[in-house]
Amino acid sequence: RKIATIPQEVIARANAKLMDAHMADYDALAARLVRVNIDIEDLVEKLMAFSVGLPSWGMVSGGTRYARFPLPGEPTNVFEKVEDCSVVNQLAGLTPRVSLHFPWDKCDDYEALRQYTQTLGIGFDAINSNTFQDQTGQKRSYKFGSLSHSQEATRQQAIEHNLECLDIGKKLGSKALTVWIGDGSNFPGQVEFTDTLERYLESLRTVYGQLPDDWRLLIEHKMYEPAFYSTVIQDWGTSILCAQALGDKAQCLVDLGHHAPNVNIEMIVARLSQFGKLGGFHFNDSKYGDDDLDSGSINPFQLFLVFNELVSAEKRAERTGTRFTPSYMMDQTHNVTDPIESLLNSARAIAGAYVKALIVDRDAMRAYQEDNDVIMAHNSLRLAFESDVRAALAMARVRMGGAIDPIAAYRESGYRAHKAETRKARTELAGGIV
Ligand code: LRH
Ligand code: MN
Ligand code: MN
Numbered sequence: 001r002k003i004a005t006i007p008q009e010v011i012a013r014a015n016a017k018l019m020d021a022h023m024a025d026y027d028a029l030a031a032r033l034v035r036v037n038i039d040i041e042d043l044v045e046k047l048m049a050f051s052v053g054l055p056s057w058g059m060v061s062g063g064t065r066y067a068r069f070p071l072p073g074e075p076t077n078v079f080e081k082v083e084d085c086s087v088v089n090q091l092a093g094l095t096p097r098v099s100l101h102f103p104w105d106k107c108d109d110y111e112a113l114r115q116y117t118q119t120l121g122i123g124f125d126a127i128n129s130n131t132f133q134d135q136t137g138q139k140r141s142y143k144f145g146s147l148s149h150s151q152e153a154t155r156q157q158a159i160e161h162n163l164e165c166l167d168i169g170k171k172l173g174s175k176a177l178t179v180w181i182g183d184g185s186n187f188p189g190q191v192e193f194t195d196t197l198e199r200y201l202e203s204l205r206t207v208y209g210q211l212p213d214d215w216r217l218l219i220e221h222k223m224y225e226p227a228f229y230s231t232v233i234q235d236w237g238t239s240i241l242c243a244q245a246l247g248d249k250a251q252c253l254v255d256l257g258h259h260a261p262n263v264n265i266e267m268i269v270a271r272l273s274q275f276g277k278l279g280g281f282h283f284n285d286s287k288y289g290d291d292d293l294d295s296g297s298i299n300p301f302q303l304f305l306v307f308n309e310l311v312s313a314e315k316r317a318e319r320t321g322t323r324f325t326p327s328y329m330m331d332q333t334h335n336v337t338d339p340i341e342s343l344l345n346s347a348r349a350i351a352g353a354y355v356k357a358l359i360v361d362r363d364a365m366r367a368y369q370e371d372n373d374v375i376m377a378h379n380s381l382r383l384a385f386e387s388d389v390r391a392a393l394a395m396a397r398v399r400m401g402g403a404i405d406p407i408a409a410y411r412e413s414g415y416r417a418h419k420a421e422t423r424k425a426r427t428e429l430a431g432g433i434v
Contacts, residue, residue: 002121005086006413008401014409015398022404025391036361040392043355047396052283052350053097053125053329054343056105059084062292062333071338073420078105079116080423086120087340091410092347093400099125099329100172102165103135110171117172125176125329126218126253126280127169131158132182132226145183148200148232150191155203162207170212176280176327177211178253179204180220184227184234196232201245208246217250218279218327219243222258225290235259236268243277251279255331256306257290258282266305273313273324282331283350292333294342296349303349304385307357315362338416344406351393360384 015022030040059081060074075081082098089095098117107113117124131146138157144150146158158181165177183200185191208217221239224231233239236252243250252272259265272278285291285298296303310326317324330350334342365380394404403409 003086003119004090005083005120006090006410006415010413011091011401011403011409014412015404018404022391022394022398026395029389029391033359036359038359040395043358043389043392044396044399046358047351047355047393048093048400050351050354051094051096051328052347053099053327054085054088054095055099055101055282055329055331056081056085057101058330058332058334058343059339061335061339063335069335071416073416073418073423074339076424078107078113080419081105082113082117082120082122084340085122087410087415088343088347089120089122090401091397091403091406092344093397093402094347094351095330095343096121097123097125097329099128099178100168100174101128101130102161102168103130110168114172124169124172124174126178126216126327127165127172127174127176128178128180129162129165131161132180135161142182145191145196145232146181147179147203148181148183148196150199155199159203159206163210166207166210166212166215169215175214176216176218177207178218178220178280179207180222180253180255181232182226184224184231185229186227187229190229193230197238197242200232201242204242204246204250208250211249213249215249216279216327217243217246218253219250220253220255220258220282222255222290223260236272240272240275240277243279251277251326253280253282253327254278255282255284255290256295256302257284257286257292257331261288265302266309269306269309270313273309273326276322278313278324278326280327280329282329283346284330284332292331294332294337294349295330295346296353297345300349300353301385303353304356305381307353308360308381311354311357311360312362340410340416341407344410348393348406351396352389355389355392356384356387359387359389 033040061069061071075084085098131142134141140154140157147155149155211217219233219239219242221233221235222231223234239252243252254269256265283295285293285295287298313324330346332346361380365377368377397403
């Protein structure tokens with residue numbers, strides 16, 4: 001039985017106030033879409049089948065390397081993080097899974113965690129390992145690297161941590177392991193580029209060897225930080241080379257914040273999917289670097305263009321009878337907002353980008369491309385992006401038991417204020433990102 005974290009009456013009451021306006025907007029959008037041969041009901045159905053995973057580490061105020069400002073009532077352990085995930089999912093739909101991060105989410109009883117999570121209607125997305133930080137009690141430090149470390153014993157320790165993540169993931173019912181390492185160098189001459197990559201691959205081969213057949217290993221690249229001169233898995237090129245070297249179960253994960261400014265990320269998405277190596281996403285937004293801001297808050301057009309490639313890849317897979325099932329997940333941290341509200345906004349932005357990509361008239365666009373009618377080909381995308389599809393999103397939420405205005409309903413519920421009284425106030429939390 002699925003338990004509702006926020007009383008369903010609270011959502012119903014909030015929706016009642018907005019229902020007339022919502023229906024008027026919905027009917028107007030339906031009428032506009034009919035003129036371009038789109039049935040709004042198809043869109044709502046597709047939306048209801050769409051989903052994106054929540055980051056457990058994004059349920060708390062992350063802070064920066066300078067300070068963390070804890071939010072009263074934020075979760076203090078993995079059970080409470082999952083509880084907050086269920087609030088996001090209840091209000092916005094579309095987010096029925098959580099991606100855990102170890103050791104941050106360690107607990108004593110994974111069977112209890114699995115059952116509790118299930119009662120809240122939440123499943124488990126990819127498990128993330130963490131060898132970019134030393135763990136209490138571990139023998140060797142990751143200061144100079146982990147899976148690619150110069151010393152065998154440190155590499156072995158990092159391998160064992162990944163294997164432990166696999167074990168936990170199997171207990172929970174996860175089907176993927178995401179590996180991001182901070183290994184690299186801060187100064188030219190510090191490491192030999194080829195040696196470090198060779199050692200990384202050798203280590204990852206051991207982890208890959210233990211991967212169950214129905215699991216995926218997702219390799220996450222990032223240009224820099226914490227290593228400021230060179231990073232071992234710095235871009236999608238190195239990532240795909242490693243995924244190809246490892247085998248079919250290894251794929252690449254694209255975190256939108258992990259590229260140089262102005263890089264054409266949608267094209268990376270197209271390239272990876274063309275070669276069957278697009279394994280997953282960490283959605284977020286950024287202005288400068290790995291800012292981990294809410295999806296769609298800085299560059300919604302880029303998010304739309306990414307989804308345009310995803311929908312295009314989905315359609316190609318349908319035509320060719322192949323499988324295209326990347327894992328969509330969010331990866332964001334919150335310094336000045338309530339994480340639940342930020343995640344609600346991101347869910348809306350991600351689903352919005354998806355719907356806009358769905359309404360692109362692909363046949364017309366292809367014909368314009370063939371005729372080299374540049375402006376009309378471009379406008380095929382642009383007009384879809386400029387459409388206001390909020391009523392379709394709201395309808396999908398309502399049909400899933402969610403809110404027309406998720407943030408308003410969340411505030412009306414008084415959830416966080418209540419948690420501020422019942423959850424232990426802790427300033428330093430496992431799961432705070434530096
Ligand atoms: C690295 C990263 C990676 C980590 C997460 C906490 O910047 O994007 O996905 O696991 O942040
Ligand atoms: Mn990430
Ligand atoms: Mn990141």
